[in-house]
Amino acid sequence: MTEQDLQELRSRIWRLDGNAVRTLEQAREFVSDVGFCVMYPERTLSATPSFMGAYAGTAEGLPDSRHAFADPRSQEATDLMVRLLRERSAYEINLFPGTDVIISASLFPYFYALLGDRNPKAPPKVRAQGVRVSPLGVDVFTAIQKNGPLGKHRLRELVSREMSDAALDRALGELWSILKITRVDYREGDGAQWDVLYRWSPGPVKEGINISEPEAISALLSKFLETAVAATQDEVEAFLSHVTSRSKVRDAVNALLSARELSFVGAGTRTLIRLAPVPETRRRLNG
Numbered sequence: 001m002t003e004q005d006l007q008e009l010r011s012r013i014w015r016l017d018g019n020a021v022r023t024l025e026q027a028r029e030f031v032s033d034v035g036f037c038v039m040y041p042e043r044t045l046s047a048t049p050s051f052m053g054a055y056a057g058t059a060e061g062l063p064d065s066r067h068a069f070a071d072p073r074s075q076e077a078t079d080l081m082v083r084l085l086r087e088r089s090a091y092e093i094n095l096f097p098g099t100d101v102i103i104s105a106s107l108f109p110y111f112y113a114l115l116g117d118r119n120p121k122a123p124p125k126v127r128a129q130g131v132r133v134s135p136l137g138v139d140v141f142t143a144i145q146k147n148g149p150l151g152k153h154r155l156r157e158l159v160s161r162e163m164s165d166a167a168l169d170r171a172l173g174e175l176w177s178i179l180k181i182t183r184v185d186y187r188e189g190d191g192a193q194w195d196v197l198y199r200w201s202p203g204p205v206k207e208g209i210n211i212s213e214p215e216a217i218s219a220l221l222s223k224f225l226e227t228a229v230a231a232t233q234d235e236v237e238a239f240l241s242h243v244t245s246r247s248k249v250r251d252a253v254n255a256l257l258s259a260r261e262l263s264f265v266g267a268g269t270r271t272l273i274r275l276a277p278v279p280e281t282r283r284r285l286n287g
Contacts, residue, residue, distance in 0.1 A: 001230065009229045011059070012047035020057025027080050028089045030054050035223040036103045036111075039081065040065040040074075041045075042096060048234040052077050055184050065098035066086040067097045082186050088201055092183055094176055095242040105204065107223060112208025113216035114243045117181040120198035120205050121145075122181050136160075136167060137174040144181055144194055151190035179205075217244055217252045222261070222275060230265050230272035 013034065021030045030051075031037065037049040041062050052062055055077040068074040081102060084090035091108045093101045093115070103111055117124065124133040124141055133141075137158070143158040144150050156163055172194065175181040184200055185193040197283045198205045217240070224239060226233060233253065240249045253273065256262040263276040 001265050001267045001272075003270075006229055006267050006272075010049075013227060013229070015057060016059045016092075018057050021054040022050075024080065025081050027051075027054075027084055030091045031084060031102055031104045031250055032106065034104075034227045035107045036227075038096065038099045038101055039078075040068055040099045041174055045096070045239055047224075047231040048239055049227060051081055051218035055080065069149055072113070078186075086185060091201070091204075093179070094173065108218070109204045109211055110206035110216040110219045111210035111243060112179055112205060114213060114220075115177070116197070116205065116208055118209055120180070120196070120209075123287070124175060124178060133174050133178075134171060136163070137171040140168070140171040141175050141196070144175075145196050145199075148181075148199070149184050149193040149195040151187060151193050153190050155194075213244070214252070217248055217263065218256065221249065221252050221256065225262070225273060225275050230267060230274035232270060232272055236273065 012019075014037075015021055015030055021027050034049050036046060037051050037054070039050065040052050041050045041059075042048070043064075043065055049063070052068075052074065053059055056062060056073055063071040063074060081090070081092075082104070085092060089105055091105065091111075093103060095101050097209055118140060139159050140155060143155055147154070147158060150158070150178050150248045152165070152168055155168060172181070177181075179197050180202055181194050182197045183192045184195045187193060220240060220243065221226075221236065224236060228235070233250075236253065237246050237249050253262065263272055265272050265274050
């Protein structure tokens with residue numbers, strides 16, 4: 001495989017070859033095919049597709065999250081993404097600063113298995129790396145649980161009128177990072193609407209609770225490599241280290257290599273990891 005081969009394959013899968021995503025049906029199909037993507041291109045995640053790129057149908061001239069406000073395509077792409085959220089064809093997680101991850105409905109339970117609370121109805125206690133959720137975060141969760149879906153204006157009325165935008169954003173971010181809540185809609189004048197995740201999507205939450213950590217890591221790793229075609233170990237870890245530790249990602253890679261479910265492939269001067277090719281005899285039997 002040459003670097004050009006790799007880029008051409010990614011371009012087709014990521015819809016950067018002129019086959020732009022413009023309708024709800026096309027957006028649904030794209031997210032289902034790639035499994036997950038970032039909303040806007042992120043320099044540190046070069047092996048991950050973006051929803052903005054698929055909407056534009058090209059990798060050229062795409063805005064990053066800091067400059068999205070100046071690009072009229074950003075609002076159009078966001079509106080399309082919100083329609084996916086409303087119908088629960090996709091879910092949104094804020095894993096990276098500045099850009100969100102859009103996840104297909106079928107893959108979301110695996111993210112929940114790694115990030116979510118095993119007791120989703122209980123008040124939150126800790127978030128990532130064992131840091132305790134703030135008292136304000138607990139109060140915001142309780143308000144949404146009792147009265148949601150809610151926007152920021154209504155949350156201030158229920159929790160504290162003196163609460164600053166920054167404090168409320170931090171509290172919402174704490175709860176979102178462990179999937180206690182999720183954005184379910186956007187309303188003119190009030191912005192995002194938040195609801196507790198277990199009420200919005202009880203099925204995926206229940207499914208995620210019953211998925212083991214090794215199973216979830218293996219599933220996300222396999223989907224990442226399927227969508228990226230092939231990637232370096234660093235590229236794999238750059239994404240998956242946001243949902244689990246790098247050591248567990250390495251363990252999963254080594255286990256799948258030992259089981260011959262992954263293999264190495266050269267691309268120019270780089271050695272990449274990919275899903276092991278399906279033998280021709282098995283391909284004929286499955287096809």
